[in-house]
Amino acid sequence: MRSLPISIRARLTALYAALFLAAGAVLLGISYWLVSRHFDRTLPDDAAASALADLRGQYLLALAGTTLVSVALGWVMAGRVLRPLSEITATARRVSQDRLEDERIALGGPQDELRELADTFDAMLDRLAAAFSSQRRFVANASHELRTPLTVLRAEVEVTLADPDARMTDLRGMGETVRDAVVECEALLDGLLVLARSDAGLERREPVDLAAAAWRAAGRTDDGLAVELTVSAPEPVVIEGDPALLARMVANLVENAVRHNVPGGWATVDVHVRAGGAEVVVANSGAPVPVASAARLLEPFQRLARRGDGPPGAGLGLSIVRSVAEAHGGAVELEPRPGGGLRVTVRLPATWSEATPGPAPAANAADPAGRRPDGDTLPVAAARS
Known part of the structure; x- marks a missing residue:
């Protein structure tokens, strides 16, 4: 009983x-x-x-x-x-999901343990309200972004199937359009998964060389704009973190600098040790970026006007960069350049250490990513060639 x-x-x-x-x-x-x-x-x-x-x-x-x-x-x-x-x-x-914005305790009285408990509860409600608002905005934007390629897929298939005299060229054209839409969907879903994973926190920590990640990302980046991409990472910059997330963060920075550029433009990637941590600085030429629009580029699905001939983008690149940096205790700063383009600075905390020295490479040899053993910067276009 x-x-x-x-x-x-x-x-x-x-x-x-x-x-x-x-x-x-x-x-x-x-x-x-x-x-x-x-x-x-x-x-x-x-x-x-x-x-x-x-x-x-x-x-x-x-x-x-x-x-x-x-x-x-x-x-x-x-x-x-x-x-x-x-x-x-x-x-x-x-309190409910629909009343998070206006329900607060706001307890008065002396600064005792109960007042501290009430203030902590109010702060928790503030965080929950911000999280729910961000989630609703994210879901709405994701639904909109996914609806566009799916609409293209459905319209293309319906138009082609409705034509009884469709020729092989029409079917091939439909297939190419469907393929491009599927690629766009895959890129969007991949970005959403990475963003969700970084928002959930770190599952593992191990030494990651940001300099090597920058060289690898530069060696794989090609946008067809003849952009002169220069990497300055002459020595290892090792921090503790998730290897996959940090590699994706650096790759997004490099890809963003090349993709959102002008034909014959330039982009620079600088990875170095700073006081109390590590820093990755990526700058590029490009169209002028309004100061008022720079901060919102770190939000999901936020982007400026896109080039009509450029590769599709979902507007997740810099938001993933910010999410990964914050998951590692770091921060991201965006600064529009006076002549056009952006300067993106990622600062990560002091959980880094010098890489274990290995055998010295052969003289004047470059590694597969185009890195020179003497530590000089090297245009990646030359490395790829």
């Missing part, structure tokens, strides 16, 4: 009454002992015994009465002490 629940207020009241009863009993006991000694010295035995009997009855009545008063006062005081908890409980019951 389950016992009846006892509220904290009732338990505090019982505790207050028990403490008062114990203190009163001790005080009255000492008083009775002192009075009895005095009576023994000054009164005959019969008179002393009768007086002490009357005194015991009076003391017991006084103790019972004060105990009842202490119960009443303890109940009132416990209610006053626990009133903030009632407000916190009532707010927690009212």
Whole structure:
């Protein structure tokens, strides 16, 4: 059989009454002992015994009465002490996903433990409200982005199938359009998975060489714009983190600098150790970027006007960069360049160490990514050739 629940207020009241009863009993006991000694010295035995009997009855009545008063006062005081908890409980019951924005405790009073609890609860609600708002915006944007290629797929297939005289060239054209739309969907879903994985935090940590990641990313980047891409990473820059996420972060930075550029433009990638951590700085030429629009480029699906002849993009590149950097305790800073293009700086915390020295490479040899052993920068276009 389950016992009846006892509220904290009732338990505090019982505790207050028990403490008062114990203190009163001790005080009255000492008083009775002192009075009895005095009576023994000054009164005959019969008179002393009768007086002490009357005194015991009076003391017991006084103790019972004060105990009842202490119960009443303890109940009132416990209610006053626990009133903030009632407000916190009532707010927690009212909170729902649709009421996160306006439901706060905002507890006043002294800066005690209950005030700290209420402020912590309000801060948690602020974080939840921001997370739900970001989630709703993300889902809405993702739905919109996925709807576009799916609409293209459906329209292309329906138009081709509706033509009974469709020729082989028409079918091939439909196939190419469907293929491009599928590639766009795959790129979008891949970006969404990486973004979700980085938002969920790090599953593993191991040494990652950001310099090597930059050289690998540069060696794989090609946008057909004859962009002069120069990498400056003459020495290993090793930090603790998730290898796949950090490689994707650096690759997104390099791809973004090349893709959003102008024909014959330039892009630079600088990976180096900074005081207290590591830093990756990517700058490029390109169209002017309004200062007011730079910050929103770090949000998912936010992008500036796209080149009509450029490769499709979902607007997830820089948002993934920010998410991965924050998952590793770092930060991202965007700065529009006066002549056009962007300067993106990623700062990661001081969880880095020098790479273990290995055998020296052959003189004047370059590694597969185009890296020179003497530490000089090397245009990647030359490395790819």
